Amino acid sequence: AQSVTQPDIHITVSEGASLELRCNYSYGATPYLFWYVQSPGQGLQLLLKYFSGDTLVQGIKGFEAEFKRSQSSFNLRKPSVHWSDAAEYFCAVGITGGGNKLTFGTGTQLKVEL
């Protein structure tokens, strides 16, 4: 079965600094890859997705992610973090023939220092 690892439980960055959140997956083929963001007590919002093609994908709110097949990774990046980016971020994986199920990582909590 596929799995998703987000190795960083908490990350703190200063406002204006760059951000990279890590995501690694375990699966024999190329999965569908997603990043979601969740504000406290709220639902999840889709930031970006990768199905195929260009390995660098752009999302909403200035986020981007790069799919690296050799590293089984799909890291989320933002060049300059804003205080409003403080939230929890989830990486998710879907596989073909997987019964349209998404497998989520355990999340990374982002804190932004002013």
Add this chain to the structure above:
Amino acid sequence: DGGITQSPKYLFRKEGQNVTLSCEQNLNHDAMYWYRQDPGQGLRLIYYSQIVNDFQKGDIAEGYSVSREKKESFPLTVTSAQKNPTAFYLCASSMRDRLYEQYFGPGTRLTVT
């Protein structure tokens, strides 16, 4: 505005009682899902439904039940058989041809004492 509605936002029940969580969507999505979220564990799939009158168990279906009588509605019942029902419950939906691209409701926090 199109979206997913979950009600209520907070729900309190006594142990031993069944409770039903509401999920309604007006996105005309075919598929709907229920997830459970616990701190530090990410989201775990409880049940999902791709069409009306049909649904499948997810990874943690024990102690839960669902129905899908209408395309826009997918209520979840947390039964007294669920040993640890206190959690944050999220409903999601997706289009038939983009099943993995799921859109989430605001969630219901259930507390059972």
